[in-house]
Amino acid sequence: MAVYTEVSDEDLQAFAADYNFGEIVSFKGIAEGVENSNYMLQTATGPFILTLYEKRVNPAELPFFLNLMEHLARSGVQCPVPLKGRDGKALRTLCGRPAAIISFLNGMSPRRITAEHCGPLGAALAGLHQASMNFDMKRANSLSVAGWRDLYARTAPGAVEGLEKGLGALITSELEALSKAWPALGSNLLPEGVIHADLFPDNVFFQGGKCSGLIDFYFACNDFLAYDIAVCLNAWCFEPDGAFNFTKASRLIAGYESVRPLTRTEREAMPTLARGASMRFLLTRLYDWVNTPPGAMVKVKDPREYLQKLRFHRGVKDISAYVS
Amino acid sequence: MAVYTEVSDEDLQAFAADYNFGEIVSFKGIAEGVENSNYMLQTATGPFILTLYEKRVNPAELPFFLNLMEHLARSGVQCPVPLKGRDGKALRTLCGRPAAIISFLNGMSPRRITAEHCGPLGAALAGLHQASMNFDMKRANSLSVAGWRDLYARTAPGAVEGLEKGLGALITSELEALSKAWPALGSNLLPEGVIHADLFPDNVFFQGGKCSGLIDFYFACNDFLAYDIAVCLNAWCFEPDGAFNFTKASRLIAGYESVRPLTRTEREAMPTLARGASMRFLLTRLYDWVNTPPGAMVKVKDPREYLQKLRFHRGVKDISAYVS
Numbered sequence: 001m002a003v004y005t006e007v008s009d010e011d012l013q014a015f016a017a018d019y020n021f022g023e024i025v026s027f028k029g030i031a032e033g034v035e036n037s038n039y040m041l042q043t044a045t046g047p048f049i050l051t052l053y054e055k056r057v058n059p060a061e062l063p064f065f066l067n068l069m070e071h072l073a074r075s076g077v078q079c080p081v082p083l084k085g086r087d088g089k090a091l092r093t094l095c096g097r098p099a100a101i102i103s104f105l106n107g108m109s110p111r112r113i114t115a116e117h118c119g120p121l122g123a124a125l126a127g128l129h130q131a132s133m134n135f136d137m138k139r140a141n142s143l144s145v146a147g148w149r150d151l152y153a154r155t156a157p158g159a160v161e162g163l164e165k166g167l168g169a170l171i172t173s174e175l176e177a178l179s180k181a182w183p184a185l186g187s188n189l190l191p192e193g194v195i196h197a198d199l200f201p202d203n204v205f206f207q208g209g210k211c212s213g214l215i216d217f218y219f220a221c222n223d224f225l226a227y228d229i230a231v232c233l234n235a236w237c238f239e240p241d242g243a244f245n246f247t248k249a250s251r252l253i254a255g256y257e258s259v260r261p262l263t264r265t266e267r268e269a270m271p272t273l274a275r276g277a278s279m280r281f282l283l284t285r286l287y288d289w290v291n292t293p294p295g296a297m298v299k300v301k302d303p304r305e306y307l308q309k310l311r312f313h314r315g316v317k318d319i320s321a322y323v324s
Numbered sequence: 325m326a327v328y329t330e331v332s333d334e335d336l337q338a339f340a341a342d343y344n345f346g347e348i349v350s351f352k353g354i355a356e357g358v359e360n361s362n363y364m365l366q367t368a369t370g371p372f373i374l375t376l377y378e379k380r381v382n383p384a385e386l387p388f389f390l391n392l393m394e395h396l397a398r399s400g401v402q403c404p405v406p407l408k409g410r411d412g413k414a415l416r417t418l419c420g421r422p423a424a425i426i427s428f429l430n431g432m433s434p435r436r437i438t439a440e441h442c443g444p445l446g447a448a449l450a451g452l453h454q455a456s457m458n459f460d461m462k463r464a465n466s467l468s469v470a471g472w473r474d475l476y477a478r479t480a481p482g483a484v485e486g487l488e489k490g491l492g493a494l495i496t497s498e499l500e501a502l503s504k505a506w507p508a509l510g511s512n513l514l515p516e517g518v519i520h521a522d523l524f525p526d527n528v529f530f531q532g533g534k535c536s537g538l539i540d541f542y543f544a545c546n547d548f549l550a551y552d553i554a555v556c557l558n559a560w561c562f563e564p565d566g567a568f569n570f571t572k573a574s575r576l577i578a579g580y581e582s583v584r585p586l587t588r589t590e591r592e593a594m595p596t597l598a599r600g601a602s603m604r605f606l607l608t609r610l611y612d613w614v615n616t617p618p619g620a621m622v623k624v625k626d627p628r629e630y631l632q633k634l635r636f637h638r639g640v641k642d643i644s645a646y647v648s
Contacts (some may be wrong), residue, residue, distance in 0.1 A: 006435055007435065008435045008436045009432065009434055009435055009436060010436065012432075023532075024432070025430040025431070025531065026428075026429075026430055026431065026432065027432045028354045028355065028356060028364060029354065029355030029356070030352045030353065030354055030355065030364070031352070031353030031354065031355060032352060032353075040352065040354070040364060042371070042430070047366070104350075105350075106349040106350055106366070107349070107350065108333065108336075108348070108350060108351045110333055111330055111331065111332040111333055112332045112333060112334065207349065208347075
């Protein structure tokens, strides 16, 4: 939710000259996306989104993300399509940063989640997983179990105690438990593929009660498909007071299974995957909490929200806690 | 440059039901305006801007601003027009805040000011002044000479010394000098009318080299017309390194005079008005500098930029420093 890079008129005109969208009639920074600068670009041929990739994004990974969006859109997933310049390239440079223009999607991110959102969300997620099956690029999930210990080490464990007494010990023991319980990638135990990995309500558009688009693929990676459901269980199925909403979770999973039924092993693994998804966002939020300087222009989210979710999933025995 | 109020889907739909613009297809917070929350609203009948007025705006003054925009637009000024609901009212309530939808203007604020911007800017400003002549509502300028002492008192003069040694004494003596030199309102010495009072580059759109719109009328008030030029001299005619650009100023004033020639008294008063305009922004920036808590989500602008401008104008003898 920020604009980090100011684009001068001359830079914008020079950049736009490489495209065929006609005259630019408006250019406004939008409060969308946390990591990058996003602009809404109104042109003679319609609206587009211009993204400048800021320092948290590894430029070497951008072809993966842009090609993925193009592949998904071609496969029928409603997601932004990167626009190619006259030279056929979608990834360009603007103000010294990697930049791309993507298509504009209609619809709005829900500010207040209702159970009605969760079925269409699940179906859209399963559609994404089916479409990504035959995408031929790969990207490891750097924010999965193998990366958690390092991430935790960089949050300065001592500082974490200031947030809640005993939090360090809890994380250490949970990391231990998860590293034992976590399924091995490539073992064929659980279906794998390209997942979104960050499908929060901000990244899902609805229009007229239907899911009209998925955006922000910049955490997409190869991992267990069911892990994406686990991320969504956390992001969509808890109430603001921390209570788990079984109806929302059931609709999410039922919506998903209306497109791709879960395997028995996926159902068995769901509580573990949900614990892992809680740990991943607990750790990145802790990292931001500890490492964001006080005067920074970003709103740091409270890590304890994910601690509460982690505790909930630790008490779950099997998938019947999530779906009937 | 912020979105302070999150609007829920239900609130937005209920709000939109009072208008005739058809289905909402997109709703995005935009980085425009400092004081209020602004959203770009794409509808079946085109784009609009939705503004929620936040706490710095006095709700009692909103009819002045909205009626002014309507009056100006009807008089041919390119500025946003408030959209009326089915009940004929433009000012409504959303999320407990006053809110209005205004028309969308094409064009872009210049990020880098060139001399080419300044002529069209001056002409547009004079057009605004001519059109506002027969606007029948009034609003005093609370940020003019009579309000400066109080504003300075509220910046905690002691804290100001931390910014630059001797700054307090300089402001005190300058306030004294300005209160003596400042022309009296209503004395017929200088032409008066409704002025914009905040015509910074952010608030002016250009397209194809022409000024395509003026926005953000929320500081508009009754004052000397030439004071608006003084504000623009400061906002448009200094280089990032602090140097005054005579070419830009000349084009600004010549552009203005191509529509409304200045009177002799206006020309004589210009250096004083420019000192006053420097003082006004120096004081509000100092106020924000001293009163913004360290963790606040706003970028506080350096007051010293306006101290430098004030010093420049103190050295100016007559209008020949601004225009040939």
